[in-house]
Amino acid sequence: MAVRTASAGALTTAIAGAGSRAWHRGWPPLAIVAAAAVVAVLCTLPPAHLAWRAAQDPGTAWSTLAASPVPPLAARTVAYALVTTAIATAIALPVAWLTTRTDLPLRRLMTVLAALPLAIPSYVAALVAVSALGPRGLLQQALEPWGVERLPSIYGFWGAAAVVALVSYPLMLLTLRPAIANLDPRLEELSRGFGYGRWTTLRRAVLPQLRPALLSGGLLVALYALADFGAVSLMRFDSLTRAIFVRYTSGFDVTGASTLALLLMVIALAVVALEVSTRGARRHHAARGGGGAPPTISLGRWRWTALGGVALLVAVALVLPATVLGYWLVRGLAGGEAIAGLGETVTDTLLAGTLAALATAAAAFPVALLAARYRRFLLTRPIEVAAYAGYALPGLTVALSLAVVAVHLGFLYQSILVLITAYVLLFLPQALGATRVALIAVRPSMEEAARSLGRRPWRAFAEVTLPLTGRGVAAGAALVFLTTVKELPATLLLAPTGFETLATRVWSASSEAFFARAALPALLLIALSILPIAATGLWRRDA
């Protein structure tokens, strides 16, 4: 008995000790706080500047907002985001269920393939849609011998929603799958036990459990749709992002564009606020009372029909884009347009990506350090929240506000510095996540050990913490690199004249209908984007 008490005591001490000593008790070093504060201010400055401008001249701002095109524009944008989310959910929910709970043939392969469209930038998907199904597109050309001269238009509201849903549904899918896998099977058994049928059980026992995941995934998709610029523009749908861009670049209406950017930001922040509040509720739901893994449901004779459905989705969302781009690439190679000038574009892209990755990793480090080690420090939480602004803010809003600031300051205008700053702002959360996780793994006791062995604080940090966090920081930087390479609206708005990345090349080629010229960079972008999806472990983790 004495022995048992002693071990239980040891265990609780070990747990309590590990908990309390994971965080420093004292104040963080001033240099860290200063660096993190600079990053936080930088992150909040552009949107704050937008708000400040609007507040300076509330009359103009208000008349812009009240002017006849704006209220319907805002309503249209919200409606488009809602419809996109609905389509994405309609696609993702059955696929998530089939790939987690049933004996779907080729389940593993289908899981991976169904998630891959996330790697296709929205403007590439739009390019594919336009070049294949648009006027004088591949389909129409193929049908011409039969006298088909016009196809139903794919442009506008529904086209944009469909294209964006087809690249963003994996966000919903990836949120739903773990939630479905963790469903408590006892509730279903209970419901069936009470004599309810399959559908009633689904509606009354299963869907309510999935509500938090559905909301969370839905809000991710909605945010994606709201922030998207490339696809809506190519699909010629007048959403807020397109209106902002047109006003700023063609109309030189800075005030109008800023006001609309502010409006977009408010809508996006409202979505995020909703997401945050459901995430709080989700913790509540996450308590899982055992009951084992849910049983695999046998689809019986519907197996192959289900596989056909998933395969059709993969065909439309993945195989079709790849085939269409491949076709344009071959045509481009034959016509000699495919590679022209691509060397410079690749150089510019690598430069932008590398600078963004380095700058973002550097900016993330002090913030991650505060977040990982000084949770009780007064400023940690506000700095962290500010640093996550890029997660909520649409790229176009950030880019526009930085452009306004740069014009205001004069010397920064058309400087690559502004572009890199925009990337840092937008992608800081990605680097932050990886860096924070790496820093948490280095226990403060390791640095203390180095100090008790004769090292000054900074040397302990350099010899112990830095080498141990290197991989995490590098992973975060790599993720930023890949996202930067794909980024469109901020690059379009802020890149110095003549500076062209793969993304802007795809954009300009496709908006001028030079599809053959866009094919190779688009394929390169897809290939690059598959890398981080592979790195998230989707390939390994599956039942």
Added chain:
Amino acid sequence: MEASGLRRTFGPDAGVLDLSLAVRAGELMTLLGPSGCGKTTALRLVAGFEQASAGELTLWGERVAGPELHVPPERRGVGMVFQDYALFPHLSVAHNVAYGLAGGGLRRRPGTDREARVAEVLELTGLAGVAGRGVHELSGGGQQRVALARAVAPRPRLLLLDEPFSSLDLALRGQMRAELRAIVKRAGATALLVTHDQEEALSIADRVAFMWQGRIEQVGTPDEVYSHPATLPAARFIGDANIYDLPVEHGLVATPFGEHEAPAGRSRCYVVLRPEDLQVQAGGTPGRVIEREYYGHDQVLHVELAQTAESPSPAPGVRVRVRLGPHERITPTGPIALGLRRNPLLFWE
């Protein structure tokens, strides 16, 4: 090491740590106390990871903490073995051990070859065969040895060990205890080991310091603190005890096993009886065995004192735990008569 009135306050509601303790050169002292009594904070104050708000700390005569003085950990020459070992996962075993020697630490002696010292310490800790391995390849016991080797390699003035056995499983603990003591002794280190496990504290130490609510209550050899605990918490925490709160009348306290002289001027006092200080004794206080736990090396009886036909019980209904040798034949639920081997301990508040 000598600490006098070394204090650290934790806000208005939390406790105060007030450390006054002297560790003699070459001894292994354990700092024993229940979880949350301030042991670890005391250790961190000595190591220099926390700053004292008052008091003074000297190491081998040199003041390292005091009014307006806080020598940082890297200049204290104090070695530390952490509860989680805090080994450097990016370095091999040998490099972990060499780390404290690399930068020309505090006590680096001219002419002492670094390689030779590493080899010597690895030999001492039985790690010579795994010098090139990564620390993750080692078992829990192996990692603990590396932590120990790393801490003793620079010949620290004082070696601090924070619950060094808590991450080991029970079977390994006993073995590592003896081994750790042997290594510390052979390294000639002066050591202060923090633990909440009384068995560990008693078996490994030259002297034990008992800490309770942020204060050192008693310092003494293991048998002193066990046989003559200075305070009631010490008696209660170190070892097993039957504790009775009894009235004092005419300078005497009446226990179920006889009257004992009580301190003057008190109306009540605590009587502490170690289970092993009781024995089966014909004609002793009668009772009934209600439960028997048989451990092999000994056995513990739960006895309820009761009236019997032969003699009335002075304290019917009172329960007492008795520890007996394994060979005493006891009938469970049968009658028993108990007497004392030695006088009870008395405490008052």
